[in-house]
Amino acid sequence: MNTTPTPAARTLADPDTPFAVIDVHKSLRNIERLQTRADRLGVTLRPHTKTAKSLDVTALLHHDSTCPVTVSTLAEAEAFADGGYTDITYAVGIDPHKLPRVISLLRRGVTLRILLDSTEQATSVTQASRQAALPIPTQIEIDCDGHRGGLKPDNPDLTEIGRILHGAGCLDGVLTHAGESYFAYSAHEQHLAAENERDTAVAAAERLRAAGLPVTTVSVGSTPTAHAAEDLTGVTELRAGNYVFFDLVMAGLGVCQVDDLALSVVVTVIGHRPEYGWIVTDGGWMAMSRDRGTAAQAQDQGYGLVTDLTGHPIPNLVMTAASQEHGTLTARNGAGLPDLPIGTRLRILPNHACATAAQHHGYHVVDSAQDADPASAPVIQALWPRITGW
């Protein structure tokens, strides 16, 4: 926690709302849980920084030393390189136009691995590598569940791409992401998704090896499968991002409990519409995002669940509608609306931590293990900036 709050912003009662909060106690608990699993499974954990986009949050993972990371933008890669991180995987299929920034990072001594799934991209990468006299370590994206990019392991392009990359010293390995595990609604389905993710990645690696091509990295991961995997034989590393905060989508899948959610947004009651059963707040979609990830789940959580300022849930109160700077809270299950006067501060637990965090420039950091008094506003321990842009 390297940023001192200003004296004017000592507790969550002080800054003007809305603003984002991290409960570092919950975040550390989530981090320890997955690290313990990765250690037991014998794989390197390569956290995905796309959720928090924060050097400070990632520093929680290894007690302020660096670690391998996954990034979703070159802006993240550059910021983590500036922070001393030297082992970075950029896990979005490469646009050849971005290769000059990749090469700049490699020249700085960062091992930046990139991703692709076509012979066209492989040709661009090997040409750029040869021109720069610097092999760009490259992974081939494997499709394990029809989620978005990648090749099926039996696609003939796999070994062709492998040969193109290997010819320029660029072949590092394979990477897959079980994106459909976000729709695996039981522990059994999540376990099967994890098995399939592993099997598919290992099959692709074996196919390349059978063609005489060296495969160093076999990378898998998503937050649900990372928590469901029981055997990662053949896999070298595990990626997950969302777990540092968790969210209502993950709670809806049973990957975590609502009590594990480390990210929330502080809002203020600015109105009442008793004739409609509404409490109106100053936190709309600009503060929460438009993400409605729980709409597809058995329990739709609207735009988020409501807690008091200390983080204790207010039963049956849900943020059900959002304008740009207005949130509407309603009661469900026949509950009455609680008495929350104008000026009352609340916290909203988000559907999708990655999307909600992206609406903010940074985080106000509290520690619920230190703030046990439910009558007091939690103390702000630090202000942590976010990496933004591309």
Add this chain to the structure above:
Amino acid sequence: MNTTPTPAARTLADPDTPFAVIDVHKSLRNIERLQTRADRLGVTLRPHTKTAKSLDVTALLHHDSTCPVTVSTLAEAEAFADGGYTDITYAVGIDPHKLPRVISLLRRGVTLRILLDSTEQATSVTQASRQAALPIPTQIEIDCDGHRGGLKPDNPDLTEIGRILHGAGCLDGVLTHAGESYFAYSAHEQHLAAENERDTAVAAAERLRAAGLPVTTVSVGSTPTAHAAEDLTGVTELRAGNYVFFDLVMAGLGVCQVDDLALSVVVTVIGHRPEYGWIVTDGGWMAMSRDRGTAAQAQDQGYGLVTDLTGHPIPNLVMTAASQEHGTLTARNGAGLPDLPIGTRLRILPNHACATAAQHHGYHVVDSAQDADPASAPVIQALWPRITGW
């Protein structure tokens, strides 16, 4: 256009994707259209800066001089005050905690009007006004269509709030917003929404006047009703924000044509999944937002329609899915997928301009009236920053 682009970013082919673009030619056309209407209706146009959040965009309205504006955050109010604007309405119900910033702006000589709809807020505002020895000009929010905040004109609190405010010299007038007009799917329904918006605001003003309370401002507006109103007798000003860019939601309502959309996001093709009928781009929800505003319309436009880099629509190509940094384009109406090789740049027209713009730090500005050559990438005329945060 006061910002010179760097030599490295001369056309839309140059900056790394994704990034947001404004076509200033279309924006100026949209601005002129509504200004002409407002002049004809005999009302002041008070544009809402919440869509563009840009001093440069607002400067287009009055040939670089200032004008009355509406804002959605105090950060916008402060930025516009810094830019020399002195007539600002903050159109979100006031959180009393924010009054010190309101008073600071008033002390700077800015006429900052605030909004409220409860006796509690009115009491807080008049107390703060008396303490500061500075009346805070305040409008009472009127509910014309059950959209979110405000009082119905026949609510007894209306005159009570009016008396509280008037007693401290704070009563400025009434304000309403026909938010439900976004669901008025015909010109006739939009016309009725505009009539109702006017009638409700004027009725509230008359009710206050009948109680002996002075009403100066009678403010109405939303982008659909602003374009549908034919008679604004009794109204003093018209607010609208979205119209400077327009978007697919407005096109779906018939308020504009797709050709009027001034905001788009430039993305790059990074993959092909012919087995699924997908083209994959590097523009996901981080670039477009999670807004799916057209999902409720007759023609669902997914996450947006696709044009080539010069802005010409590619028929039947739609962005139908989004991960954080991946977009999926698919063909509809039985059309085949166009041949768009890796590295091809495209523009995505958004569902909701306010939400998409909010995902970006600023805008690359082009002028389609000057870029008539469909074979050339549009020239970047300027880089315009956005106001962010609260």
